[in-house]
Amino acid sequence: MNRPALILAASLAVFAGAAAKAHHSFAVYFDGEKIITLKGTVKSFRFTNPHGLIVLEVADDEGKRVEWRSETNAPVVLMRRGWRRDSVKPGETITIDGWPARDGKPYIRLRSAKKADGKMIGTTLFDETDG
Amino acid sequence: MMRSRAILAAALLLAMPLAANAQDETARPNLEGFWNLPFAQTPAVPEDLKAKLPPDTAVLDDTGAYEFPRGEFGGLKLKPETLAKAEKWDPSQEMALTRVCHPPAVVYAMQGPFPFEIHQTGELIVIRYEYFDQTRLVFMDGRGHPPEDAPHSAMGHSIGHWDGDELVVDTTHISASTITNNGLDHSENIRMVERYRLGEDGQKLYAIQWFEDPDTLDNAGARFLEWNKQEGQYIYPYECDPSFALEYQEIDGKD
Numbered sequence: 001m002n003r004p005a006l007i008l009a010a011s012l013a014v015f016a017g018a019a020a021k022a023h024h025s026f027a028v029y030f031d032g033e034k035i036i037t038l039k040g041t042v043k044s045f046r047f048t049n050p051h052g053l054i055v056l057e058v059a060d061d062e063g064k065r066v067e068w069r070s071e072t073n074a075p076v077v078l079m080r081r082g083w084r085r086d087s088v089k090p091g092e093t094i095t096i097d098g099w100p101a102r103d104g105k106p107y108i109r110l111r112s113a114k115k116a117d118g119k120m121i122g123t124t125l126f127d128e129t130d131g
Numbered sequence: 132m133m134r135s136r137a138i139l140a141a142a143l144l145l146a147m148p149l150a151a152n153a154q155d156e157t158a159r160p161n162l163e164g165f166w167n168l169p170f171a172q173t174p175a176v177p178e179d180l181k182a183k184l185p186p187d188t189a190v191l192d193d194t195g196a197y198e199f200p201r202g203e204f205g206g207l208k209l210k211p212e213t214l215a216k217a218e219k220w221d222p223s224q225e226m227a228l229t230r231v232c233h234p235p236a237v238v239y240a241m242q243g244p245f246p247f248e249i250h251q252t253g254e255l256i257v258i259r260y261e262y263f264d265q266t267r268l269v270f271m272d273g274r275g276h277p278p279e280d281a282p283h284s285a286m287g288h289s290i291g292h293w294d295g296d297e298l299v300v301d302t303t304h305i306s307a308s309t310i311t312n313n314g315l316d317h318s319e320n321i322r323m324v325e326r327y328r329l330g331e332d333g334q335k336l337y338a339i340q341w342f343e344d345p346d347t348l349d350n351a352g353a354r355f356l357e358w359n360k361q362e363g364q365y366i367y368p369y370e371c372d373p374s375f376a377l378e379y380q381e382i383d384g385k386d
Contacts (some may be wrong), residue, residue, distance in 0.1 A: 024225040025312045027200040031240075050231065050373035069382060076245070076261055076367040105382045 220314030
């Protein structure tokens with residue numbers, strides 16, 4: 001199992017507020033009080049409902065590659081926030097943040113994603129105000 | 132006793148005055164359009180509309196993006212067997228290949244943070260929900276509900292009428308499904324009554340959603356709802372892809 005402590009460039013912050021409704025229960029699956037940040041190489045990006053998904057390869061402190069999955073809001077929501085099917089491309093380096101899975105698995109719910117130059121993908125963060 | 136009390140409560144909410152049916156069709160409010168939830172706001176439903184809820188109704192504060200955590204049901208009184216089932220609920224099953232594209236029924240689905248379109252004629256109102264591509268027909272032609280043993284569905288069978296400037300919709304034949312997305316399920320005998328009212332400028336739509344299910348609950352539930360009209364928008368295809376579940380299952384394989 002991948003542990004948060006092993007993640008390179010990871011940060012932990014207290015996030016005040018509830019988070020977004022999903023087809024499955026956000027409150028049950030994710031810890032709405034924490035945000036973690038991950039920087040890595042995109043392996044794949046799927047853009048289908050009920051959730052988009054970014055598979056990100058992240059190097060841990062020992063240089064070992066760890067595969068994380070980041071579930072996004074439904075692409076119908078992403079589309080209205082400026083995302084497109086090719087907004088994230090395999091092979092590129094991105095930085096993402098979001099709410100970690102409560103069960104400790106390498107799985108998070110995406111709050112934001114940035115390109116290597118620091119530019120945010122889409123027009124706004126996904127947070128407690130989103131579907 | 133419980134059943135007769137519920138029927139009386141529903142009758143109070145339905146309140147169908149003769150004058151409403153005689154109303155000129157052209158004078159009826161036009162609810163047509165694309166409606167979206169104003170995120171992160173408490174629904175500003177008019178107080179006189181809220182006051183139409185029957186007594187012994189728990190108003191759930193989970194409208195829109197917010198969800199109750201496990202074990203919280205917003206004042207609904209669960210029957211012992213309902214509570215026992217909720218306590219045994221396994222949320223991982225929601226991510227199974229067979230479940231991930233299974234649409235929740237209208238009681239939960241209509242209050243989520245996804246938009247919908249209303250298309251309105253004198254005899255039929257069509258509500259198209261973006262969430263799971265669900266379509267709902269509200270028959271305005273005076274028909275009743277089908278027999279009790281008729282097929283049930285996620286959207287149920289809806290009949291409507293105008294009560295002054297309010298659209299009143301009575302829905303039965305709803306498949307058993309979630310109420311709060313955290314293990315609390317209603318039975319297929321649930322009944323839902325909604326009242327919709329346009330805001331003064333026609334750019335807001337308010338509603339109260341009331342439901343009773345004596346098979347699973349000892350009181351009734353309700354939600355207050357508010358949506359904004361967005362001109363030029365339309366709902367997108369949802370076309371749920373269940374293979375998303377395989378991605379979730381893949382995580383365990385990387386441990």
